[in-house]
Amino acid sequence: MTRAHRVLIVGGGFSGLAIAWHLQRHCGLAPAELAVLEATARTGGNIASLHKDGWVLEAGPNGFLDNAPATLALVDDLGLTHQLLPSNQASAKRFIWRAGKLRRISAHPSAFLASGILPLPGALRVALEPFVPAKRDNAPESVFDFARRRIGRHAAELMVDAMVSGVFAGNARELELASAFPNMAAMERQYGGLFRAMWAKKRAARRQQIARAKIGGPEGPAGKLTSFREGFETLPKALALHLNDSIVTGADVTDLARIDGQYRLTTSDGRHWQAPSVVLACPAQAAARISAALHPGLSAELDAIPTAPITVVALAFRAADLPGLPDGFGFLAPRHQGLRMLGCLWSSSIFAHRAPPGGVLLQAMFGGAHSPDLAHLPSDTLAAWAQEELATAMRIAHPPQWTHVFRHPLGIAQYPLGHRARMKRIRATLTSDLPGLHIAGSAYDGISVNHCATEAPKIAQAVAQEMRRLTTESN
Ligand SMILES: Cc1cc2nc3c(=O)[nH]c(=O)nc-3n(C[C@H](O)[C@H](O)[C@H](O)COP(=O)(O)OP(=O)(O)OC[C@H]3O[C@@H](n4cnc5c(N)ncnc54)[C@H](O)[C@@H]3O)c2cc1C
Structure with a gap:
C-alpha cells in the first residue's frame, strides 16, 4: 500500500521538524497532509539531552x-521563551592550551601579547593585519590561507586552526573560507580587513547603543550562547510534540523514485510513501x-560532501576534587601541543543547572577532520585519555565520579575547497531535473x-x- 501526502520530509532532526512546523503553522498544511519520516526511534537528530x-x-x-532572529522567533512561536537559559557571564573567558599552559584569549592588545598564545613575532604580525591589502580576485581560498595571508602563519596555525576545530571539528587547510566562514570573507570584501571591519562594527554598535539608550531596545548584535534549563533538546521536543500526528519514527528511507510527477519513497520495511514535494x-x-537510483549525478555530488566524526566524553567531577572551579567556556587544544583532545567545554561553568550542587561537568571532544580515527576508538580508551589530559591541563588530581561517551x-x-561550486551544481540539478525535491540541513x-x-x-x-502552483494547474 502507498500512503499519499502532499509533502514528505525525510529526517526528523531539528531541520526536518522546523520545516514541518512552518508548513503546518504558517503555510496552512494539515497534519494528515504531511509526514516526517525519521529512521530512528526518536526525533531531534544530533540534539539530545540526557538527564x-x-x-x-x-x-x-x-x-x-x-543573535539569529529566526531561532528566537521559533522559540517564541513555541511558547518556550520563558525556558531559555543564557550562558553565564563567565563563559566569555576562553582559553587555548599552548606550550604546556592554559592561556586566556583576550581581544585587548596588551593582554593578548602577554598571554603567550603566540610567540612575539607572531603577535606582532597580527597587529599588521590592517595594512594587508584585501584580496580582490574571486578564486576560492582555504580558511588557513586566508588567515596566514591576513594575520600570519603563527596565528593561523595556533589560533585559527584550533578555532576551526572548535566550530567545525575541521581542518582549516581544507575548508573553503567563503562557505565555512562567509562573514569573514565579507569582512575583507566590504571593509578591506578584519580589524577595519571590527572597528566599523564597534562604531555602528556604539551609535546603536546611543540610539537605544534614547528609545530603549534589545541587546546588541554580539550573540550569547543560549540553551534551555532542561537542556537543548527542549526545542526539538516541543516541535515534535506539536507535530506528533505527522511524525513516523522507525521509517528508514532507502529509495526515492519519480512516477507520474510524484515522488515515491520506500522505507527499509517495504512501505511506500508518495507526494509531489519531498x-x-x-x-x-x-x-x-536515497537518491542514487533516481539521479546518480546528484547522488555523487551529495556523497562527495565530507563529514568529520566526533566523540564527546562527558566527565562528572566532585567540585571538591578540583583545584578550583572551572571559570570560563573551556579551552581549545591546537595540534602539535601535546593533547589528543580537540578541546574541552566547561559545561557547568557555561550553563547553570548542568551539574547538581557540588558537581562539575566537563565535556572533552575527540576526532574531527585532523584525527577522525580517534573518534572511533573504544569508549574506555577515550574516557581514560580525557581524564589523563584534563589532569595535565587543569591539574585535576582525582578521577571523575563517572564518564559518559556520546x-x-x-x-x-x-x-x-570547491564546496560553493558544488552547491551551485546541486541546486541547478534540483531545479532543472527534479522539481519538487528539496535538500535541507x-x-x-x-x-x-x-x-x-x-x-x-x-x-x-x-x-x-x-x-499552490500544482493546485492551480490541476483546477
Ligand atoms: C558534536 C556536535 C556538536 C554540535 N554543536 C553545535 C552547537 O553547539 N551549536 C549549533 O548551532 N550547532 C551545533 N552542531 C550542529 C548541529 O547539530 C546541526 O546544525 C543540527 O543539529 C542539524 O540538524 P539536522 O536536522 O539538519 O540534522 P541531524 O540532527 O543530523 O538530523 C538528521 C535526521 O535524519 C535522520 N535520518 C538519517 N537518515 C535517514 C533516512 N534514511 N531516513 C529517515 N531519516 C533519516 C537521522 O536519524 C536524524 O534524526 C553540532 C553538531 C555536532 C555533531
Whole structure:
C-alpha cells in the first residue's frame, strides 16, 4: 500500500521538524497532509539531552547564539521563551592550551601579547593585519590561507586552526573560507580587513547603543550562547510534540523514485510513501544513498560532501576534587601541543543547572577532520585519555565520579575547497531535473542550528508555493 501526502520530509532532526512546523503553522498544511519520516526511534537528530541524577548532559549541540532572529522567533512561536537559559557571564573567558599552559584569549592588545598564545613575532604580525591589502580576485581560498595571508602563519596555525576545530571539528587547510566562514570573507570584501571591519562594527554598535539608550531596545548584535534549563533538546521536543500526528519514527528511507510527477519513497520495511514535494532533511550521505537510483549525478555530488566524526566524553567531577572551579567556556587544544583532545567545554561553568550542587561537568571532544580515527576508538580508551589530559591541563588530581561517551559517526559536515561550486551544481540539478525535491540541513550552507532555523521558513515557503502552483494547474 502507498500512503499519499502532499509533502514528505525525510529526517526528523531539528531541520526536518522546523520545516514541518512552518508548513503546518504558517503555510496552512494539515497534519494528515504531511509526514516526517525519521529512521530512528526518536526525533531531534544530533540534539539530545540526557538527564542523569541531577546532571544534564548534551550529546551534541550545547546551544545556539541568541543573535539569529529566526531561532528566537521559533522559540517564541513555541511558547518556550520563558525556558531559555543564557550562558553565564563567565563563559566569555576562553582559553587555548599552548606550550604546556592554559592561556586566556583576550581581544585587548596588551593582554593578548602577554598571554603567550603566540610567540612575539607572531603577535606582532597580527597587529599588521590592517595594512594587508584585501584580496580582490574571486578564486576560492582555504580558511588557513586566508588567515596566514591576513594575520600570519603563527596565528593561523595556533589560533585559527584550533578555532576551526572548535566550530567545525575541521581542518582549516581544507575548508573553503567563503562557505565555512562567509562573514569573514565579507569582512575583507566590504571593509578591506578584519580589524577595519571590527572597528566599523564597534562604531555602528556604539551609535546603536546611543540610539537605544534614547528609545530603549534589545541587546546588541554580539550573540550569547543560549540553551534551555532542561537542556537543548527542549526545542526539538516541543516541535515534535506539536507535530506528533505527522511524525513516523522507525521509517528508514532507502529509495526515492519519480512516477507520474510524484515522488515515491520506500522505507527499509517495504512501505511506500508518495507526494509531489519531498524535502531530504537527512545528512548528505543519507540523501546520496536515497537518491542514487533516481539521479546518480546528484547522488555523487551529495556523497562527495565530507563529514568529520566526533566523540564527546562527558566527565562528572566532585567540585571538591578540583583545584578550583572551572571559570570560563573551556579551552581549545591546537595540534602539535601535546593533547589528543580537540578541546574541552566547561559545561557547568557555561550553563547553570548542568551539574547538581557540588558537581562539575566537563565535556572533552575527540576526532574531527585532523584525527577522525580517534573518534572511533573504544569508549574506555577515550574516557581514560580525557581524564589523563584534563589532569595535565587543569591539574585535576582525582578521577571523575563517572564518564559518559556520546558518538557522532557522521559528525559535522565539512565545506572543503570547491564546496560553493558544488552547491551551485546541486541546486541547478534540483531545479532543472527534479522539481519538487528539496535538500535541507547543516550539510550545505551553514552548520549551525541558527542556520537551519533561518532556512526552515524559506524552504517551507518554497514548498508551499509549489503546492499552490500544482493546485492551480490541476483546477
Ligand atoms: C558534536 C556536535 C556538536 C554540535 N554543536 C553545535 C552547537 O553547539 N551549536 C549549533 O548551532 N550547532 C551545533 N552542531 C550542529 C548541529 O547539530 C546541526 O546544525 C543540527 O543539529 C542539524 O540538524 P539536522 O536536522 O539538519 O540534522 P541531524 O540532527 O543530523 O538530523 C538528521 C535526521 O535524519 C535522520 N535520518 C538519517 N537518515 C535517514 C533516512 N534514511 N531516513 C529517515 N531519516 C533519516 C537521522 O536519524 C536524524 O534524526 C553540532 C553538531 C555536532 C555533531
